Amino acid sequence: xxxxxxxxxxxxxxxxxxxxxxxxxxxxxxxxxxxxxxxxxxxxxxxxxxxxxxxxxxxxxxxxxxxxxxxxxxxxxxxxxxxxxxxxxxxxxxxxxxxxxxxxxxxxxxxxxxxxxxxxxxxxxxxxxxxxxxxxxxxxxxxxxxxxxxxxxxxxxxxxxxxxxxxxxxxxxxxxxxxxxxxxxxxxxxxxxxxxxxxxxxxxxxxxxxxxxxxxxxxxxxxxxxxxxxxxxxx
DNA sequence: AACCAGGACGTGA
DNA sequence: TCACGTCATGGT
Numbered sequence: 443x444x445x446x447x448x449x450x451x452x453x454x455x456x457x458x459x460x461x462x463x464x465x466x467x468x469x470x471x472x473x474x475x476x477x478x479x480x481x482x483x484x485x486x487x488x489x490x491x492x493x494x495x496x497x498x499x500x501x502x503x504x505x506x507x508x509x510x511x512x513x514x515x516x517x518x519x520x521x522x523x524x525x526x527x528x529x530x531x532x533x534x535x536x537x538x539x540x541x542x543x544x545x546x547x548x549x550x551x552x553x554x555x556x557x558x559x560x561x562x563x564x565x566x567x568x569x570x571x572x573x574x575x576x577x578x579x580x581x582x583x584x585x586x587x588x589x590x591x592x593x594x595x596x597x598x599x600x601x602x603x604x605x606x607x608x609x610x611x612x613x614x615x616x617x618x619x620x621x622x623x624x625x626x627x628x629x630x631x632x633x634x635x636x637x638x639x640x641x642x643x644x645x646x647x648x649x650x651x652x653x654x655x656x657x658x659x660x661x662x663x664x665x666x667x668x669x670x671x672x673x674x675x676x677x
Numbered sequence: 678a679a680c681c682a683g684g685a686c687g688t689g690a
Numbered sequence: 691t692c693a694c695g696t697c698a699t700g701g702t
Contacts, residue, residue, distance in 0.1 A: 504683090511682040514700060549699040553685085585685045605683050650683055659681080 446617060447634040449671055451641070454648040457667040458655075460485040461647035464500045464595035465512075467523055468492075488640045491596060498565055499528050500596040504588045505557050506548040517547035533562035557583030572597045586624045594646070598639045602631040603646045607653035614657065616673025 462469075462483030469482040469490075484490060491497040502522070506515045521544040522528050527536055542555040564573075564581055578589035586604070593599040604627045612618045618627055635641060656666045663669060663676030 508684040509682065510699080511701070514682080547699060550697050551699080553697060583685070587684065591683080607683065
Protein backbone atom coordinates (compact mmCIF):
# COMPACT_ATOMS: atom_id res chain seq x y z
CA UNK A 443 0.00 0.00 0.00
CA UNK A 444 2.76 2.42 0.92
CA UNK A 445 4.38 1.93 -2.45
CA UNK A 446 1.17 2.82 -4.25
CA UNK A 447 0.65 6.07 -2.37
CA UNK A 448 4.24 7.05 -3.04
CA UNK A 449 4.18 5.74 -6.59
CA UNK A 450 1.10 7.80 -7.32
CA UNK A 451 2.86 10.89 -6.04
CA UNK A 452 5.93 10.23 -8.14
CA UNK A 453 3.86 9.68 -11.27
CA UNK A 454 1.91 12.90 -10.73
CA UNK A 455 5.06 14.88 -9.96
CA UNK A 456 6.76 13.60 -13.09
CA UNK A 457 3.70 14.40 -15.18
CA UNK A 458 2.81 17.86 -13.95
CA UNK A 459 5.98 19.16 -12.19
CA UNK A 460 5.84 21.32 -9.02
CA UNK A 461 2.65 23.34 -8.73
CA UNK A 462 3.67 26.26 -6.52
CA UNK A 463 0.77 26.34 -4.10
CA UNK A 464 -0.88 28.21 -2.39
CA UNK A 465 -1.49 30.90 -5.07
CA UNK A 466 -0.98 34.42 -3.72
CA UNK A 467 -1.75 37.86 -5.15
CA UNK A 468 1.81 38.97 -4.40
CA UNK A 469 3.19 36.29 -6.74
CA UNK A 470 1.32 37.59 -9.75
CA UNK A 471 3.00 36.56 -12.95
CA UNK A 472 5.41 34.06 -11.43
CA UNK A 473 3.86 31.15 -13.28
CA UNK A 474 1.82 32.40 -16.22
CA UNK A 475 1.14 28.84 -17.39
CA UNK A 476 -1.57 28.31 -14.79
CA UNK A 477 -5.19 29.22 -15.31
CA UNK A 478 -6.86 32.13 -13.61
CA UNK A 479 -6.11 35.82 -13.53
CA UNK A 480 -3.76 35.95 -10.57
CA UNK A 481 -1.11 33.47 -11.68
CA UNK A 482 0.07 33.63 -8.12
CA UNK A 483 1.84 30.29 -8.13
CA UNK A 484 5.45 29.89 -7.00
CA UNK A 485 6.81 26.47 -8.07
CA UNK A 486 9.58 25.00 -5.94
CA UNK A 487 9.28 27.83 -3.44
CA UNK A 488 7.83 26.59 -0.15
CA UNK A 489 8.76 29.68 1.84
CA UNK A 490 5.32 31.30 1.76
CA UNK A 491 3.53 32.95 3.45
CA UNK A 492 5.98 35.75 4.21
CA UNK A 493 3.84 37.86 6.55
CA UNK A 494 0.55 37.94 8.47
CA UNK A 495 -1.47 39.42 5.62
CA UNK A 496 -0.29 36.76 3.17
CA UNK A 497 -1.15 34.15 5.78
CA UNK A 498 -4.62 35.63 6.17
CA UNK A 499 -5.01 35.76 2.38
CA UNK A 500 -4.58 31.98 2.30
CA UNK A 501 -7.15 31.54 5.07
CA UNK A 502 -9.61 33.77 3.23
CA UNK A 503 -9.01 31.88 -0.01
CA UNK A 504 -9.56 28.57 1.76
CA UNK A 505 -12.95 29.76 2.98
CA UNK A 506 -13.99 31.40 -0.28
CA UNK A 507 -13.11 28.35 -2.35
CA UNK A 508 -15.55 26.09 -0.51
CA UNK A 509 -17.44 24.31 -3.27
CA UNK A 510 -16.35 27.07 -5.63
CA UNK A 511 -13.95 27.24 -8.57
CA UNK A 512 -10.72 29.14 -8.07
CA UNK A 513 -11.22 31.73 -10.85
CA UNK A 514 -14.35 32.87 -9.01
CA UNK A 515 -12.36 33.14 -5.80
CA UNK A 516 -9.70 35.20 -7.56
CA UNK A 517 -12.26 37.81 -8.54
CA UNK A 518 -13.35 38.10 -4.94
CA UNK A 519 -9.75 38.33 -3.70
CA UNK A 520 -8.97 41.10 -6.16
CA UNK A 521 -12.04 43.00 -4.98
CA UNK A 522 -10.89 42.61 -1.39
CA UNK A 523 -7.41 43.76 -2.32
CA UNK A 524 -8.83 46.94 -3.86
CA UNK A 525 -10.52 47.63 -0.54
CA UNK A 526 -7.26 46.82 1.27
CA UNK A 527 -9.37 44.31 3.13
CA UNK A 528 -6.95 41.41 3.19
CA UNK A 529 -6.28 42.29 6.77
CA UNK A 530 -8.25 41.11 9.79
CA UNK A 531 -8.80 44.54 11.31
CA UNK A 532 -10.05 45.93 8.01
CA UNK A 533 -12.42 43.00 7.59
CA UNK A 534 -13.77 43.59 11.08
CA UNK A 535 -14.33 47.28 10.32
CA UNK A 536 -15.86 46.72 6.89
CA UNK A 537 -19.65 46.83 6.75
CA UNK A 538 -21.13 43.44 6.06
CA UNK A 539 -22.89 44.70 2.93
CA UNK A 540 -19.60 45.97 1.52
CA UNK A 541 -17.98 42.66 2.31
CA UNK A 542 -20.78 40.76 0.57
CA UNK A 543 -20.49 42.97 -2.47
CA UNK A 544 -16.75 42.34 -2.71
CA UNK A 545 -16.93 38.56 -2.41
CA UNK A 546 -20.09 38.13 -4.49
CA UNK A 547 -18.25 36.46 -7.43
CA UNK A 548 -17.19 33.61 -5.14
CA UNK A 549 -20.80 32.59 -4.53
CA UNK A 550 -22.61 31.88 -1.22
CA UNK A 551 -21.75 35.47 -0.37
CA UNK A 552 -24.21 35.75 2.52
CA UNK A 553 -22.69 32.77 4.32
CA UNK A 554 -19.12 33.51 3.36
CA UNK A 555 -19.25 37.15 4.46
CA UNK A 556 -20.29 35.93 7.89
CA UNK A 557 -17.58 33.29 7.83
CA UNK A 558 -14.91 35.88 7.02
CA UNK A 559 -16.07 38.17 9.83
CA UNK A 560 -15.94 35.31 12.32
CA UNK A 561 -12.58 34.12 11.08
CA UNK A 562 -11.12 37.64 11.18
CA UNK A 563 -12.10 37.85 14.84
CA UNK A 564 -10.42 34.54 15.56
CA UNK A 565 -7.33 35.45 13.53
CA UNK A 566 -6.96 38.75 15.31
CA UNK A 567 -7.06 37.05 18.70
CA UNK A 568 -4.40 34.57 17.64
CA UNK A 569 -1.85 37.40 17.50
CA UNK A 570 0.41 35.38 15.26
CA UNK A 571 0.17 32.12 17.16
CA UNK A 572 -0.38 28.93 15.17
CA UNK A 573 -3.90 27.59 15.85
CA UNK A 574 -4.59 23.98 16.81
CA UNK A 575 -6.68 21.88 14.45
CA UNK A 576 -9.39 21.43 17.10
CA UNK A 577 -9.51 25.18 17.60
CA UNK A 578 -10.08 25.76 13.91
CA UNK A 579 -12.83 23.16 13.83
CA UNK A 580 -14.80 25.01 16.51
CA UNK A 581 -15.05 28.06 14.23
CA UNK A 582 -18.35 28.39 12.39
CA UNK A 583 -17.53 28.08 8.69
CA UNK A 584 -14.38 26.02 9.10
CA UNK A 585 -14.76 22.30 8.45
CA UNK A 586 -12.06 19.62 8.12
CA UNK A 587 -10.85 20.51 4.64
CA UNK A 588 -10.69 24.24 5.29
CA UNK A 589 -8.93 23.64 8.61
CA UNK A 590 -6.33 21.42 6.99
CA UNK A 591 -5.83 23.82 4.07
CA UNK A 592 -5.19 26.62 6.55
CA UNK A 593 -2.82 24.51 8.64
CA UNK A 594 -0.88 23.18 5.67
CA UNK A 595 -0.66 26.20 3.41
CA UNK A 596 -0.92 29.14 5.82
CA UNK A 597 1.03 27.64 8.73
CA UNK A 598 3.17 24.94 7.12
CA UNK A 599 1.81 22.31 9.50
CA UNK A 600 1.82 18.73 8.14
CA UNK A 601 -1.90 17.98 7.72
CA UNK A 602 -2.94 16.34 4.45
CA UNK A 603 -5.86 18.07 2.74
CA UNK A 604 -8.68 15.80 1.58
CA UNK A 605 -11.11 17.18 -0.96
CA UNK A 606 -13.65 15.87 -3.48
CA UNK A 607 -10.85 15.41 -6.01
CA UNK A 608 -8.83 13.28 -3.59
CA UNK A 609 -11.85 11.08 -2.88
CA UNK A 610 -12.58 10.64 -6.57
CA UNK A 611 -9.03 9.83 -7.64
CA UNK A 612 -8.16 7.49 -4.80
CA UNK A 613 -11.49 5.70 -5.02
CA UNK A 614 -10.84 5.08 -8.69
CA UNK A 615 -7.28 3.99 -7.97
CA UNK A 616 -8.78 1.41 -5.62
CA UNK A 617 -6.89 2.70 -2.59
CA UNK A 618 -9.96 3.64 -0.59
CA UNK A 619 -13.68 2.82 -0.41
CA UNK A 620 -16.43 5.00 -1.79
CA UNK A 621 -17.84 5.46 1.72
CA UNK A 622 -14.59 6.24 3.52
CA UNK A 623 -14.70 9.23 5.84
CA UNK A 624 -12.52 12.31 5.78
CA UNK A 625 -10.48 10.98 8.71
CA UNK A 626 -10.00 7.57 7.14
CA UNK A 627 -8.79 9.03 3.89
CA UNK A 628 -6.49 11.47 5.65
CA UNK A 629 -5.06 8.58 7.66
CA UNK A 630 -4.16 6.80 4.46
CA UNK A 631 -1.79 9.63 3.60
CA UNK A 632 -0.56 10.31 7.11
CA UNK A 633 0.39 6.68 7.64
CA UNK A 634 1.96 6.08 4.26
CA UNK A 635 3.97 9.25 3.76
CA UNK A 636 6.75 10.96 5.61
CA UNK A 637 5.12 13.72 7.66
CA UNK A 638 6.71 16.35 5.45
CA UNK A 639 4.99 19.67 4.82
CA UNK A 640 6.54 20.14 1.39
CA UNK A 641 5.36 16.74 0.20
CA UNK A 642 1.85 17.28 1.60
CA UNK A 643 1.77 20.70 -0.05
CA UNK A 644 2.87 19.38 -3.43
CA UNK A 645 0.86 16.17 -3.36
CA UNK A 646 -2.47 17.87 -2.75
CA UNK A 647 -1.76 20.46 -5.43
CA UNK A 648 -0.89 17.71 -7.88
CA UNK A 649 -4.11 15.87 -7.05
CA UNK A 650 -6.11 18.97 -7.90
CA UNK A 651 -4.21 19.43 -11.14
CA UNK A 652 -4.72 15.81 -12.14
CA UNK A 653 -8.43 15.93 -11.31
CA UNK A 654 -8.85 19.02 -13.45
CA UNK A 655 -6.84 17.68 -16.38
CA UNK A 656 -7.56 13.96 -16.53
CA UNK A 657 -9.53 12.45 -13.67
CA UNK A 658 -12.61 14.53 -14.27
CA UNK A 659 -16.15 13.39 -13.60
CA UNK A 660 -15.84 11.86 -17.04
CA UNK A 661 -12.21 10.71 -17.02
CA UNK A 662 -9.69 10.65 -19.86
CA UNK A 663 -8.09 7.32 -19.02
CA UNK A 664 -6.28 6.78 -22.32
CA UNK A 665 -3.71 9.48 -21.66
CA UNK A 666 -3.62 9.17 -17.86
CA UNK A 667 -0.23 8.94 -16.15
CA UNK A 668 -1.73 6.68 -13.47
CA UNK A 669 -3.27 4.24 -15.92
CA UNK A 670 -0.95 1.36 -15.04
CA UNK A 671 -1.63 1.57 -11.31
CA UNK A 672 -5.33 2.42 -11.47
CA UNK A 673 -8.18 0.01 -10.71
CA UNK A 674 -10.81 2.08 -12.49
CA UNK A 675 -12.56 0.20 -15.26
CA UNK A 676 -12.64 2.83 -17.95
CA UNK A 677 -14.98 2.10 -20.83
C1' DA B 678 -28.50 24.72 -21.34
C1' DA B 679 -27.53 21.71 -17.82
C1' DC B 680 -23.84 20.76 -14.99
C1' DC B 681 -20.49 21.53 -11.54
C1' DA B 682 -16.78 24.00 -8.90
C1' DG B 683 -10.30 22.95 -4.33
C1' DG B 684 -17.55 22.39 1.52
C1' DA B 685 -19.99 23.38 5.64
C1' DC B 686 -24.09 23.80 8.26
C1' DG B 687 -28.87 22.71 9.90
C1' DT B 688 -32.24 19.44 10.22
C1' DG B 689 -34.68 15.13 10.96
C1' DA B 690 -34.48 10.28 11.42
C1' DT C 691 -23.91 9.11 13.22
C1' DC C 692 -25.82 10.03 8.66
C1' DA C 693 -28.32 11.25 4.61
C1' DC C 694 -30.27 15.17 2.58
C1' DG C 695 -31.51 20.06 1.46
C1' DT C 696 -29.53 24.62 1.29
C1' DC C 697 -26.45 28.14 -0.02
C1' DA C 698 -25.02 31.37 -5.27
C1' DT C 699 -21.89 32.88 -8.88
C1' DG C 700 -19.70 31.96 -13.24
C1' DG C 701 -17.30 28.98 -16.64
C1' DT C 702 -17.83 25.10 -19.99
